[in-house]
Amino acid sequence: MATDSKTQVYFINLGGSVGNIGAMRFAWRGKKNLYKNIADGLGVVLAKDTDSGLMFGANNPRPAQVRIGYTDANGNSKSTIRFCEPDKIGDVTTGGKLNGKKVWVAGKEYNINNVAIKSN
Structure with missing residues (x-):
């Protein structure tokens, strides 16, 4: 009996010109x-079998990587790291493109409080 996969393949277009022509995936x-x-909002694409x-x-x-801040069920401030297409960083950090959205962490959704570029 086949089971449903617990993972998916994602990709981000890096480089390229208009319409991501010539971009590395x-x-x-x-x-x-x-x-x-x-x-x-992050420029992430769910890959298809035909890609x-x-x-x-x-x-x-x-x-690039961004740190997404959220508040857990106990009221603690937490964050998670996600990949982001370089062209979208301004939109998600200062542009507020992810405001009002939810981030999925460990099987649960949480309201996004802020997004910042990940620093080491």
Whole structure:
């Protein structure tokens, strides 16, 4: 009996010109629903079986990462890291594109409080 996969393949277009022509497709496997509600804002695409040219395991170039702040059920401030297309960073950090959205963490959804560029 086949079971439903617990992961999905995602990708982000890096580089390229208008319409992402010539862009590298940086791909990775992540948990299902990891980018639920926020994929469009971050420039993340859920890969289809027919997508070609996906590059897995590339160390350079890599997409930018953002830290998404949220409040858990106990009222504690927490954050999670997600990939973001470089062209979308301004939209999600200062532009508020993810305001009013929810982030999926460990099987639960939480309201997004803020988004910032991840710093080491």
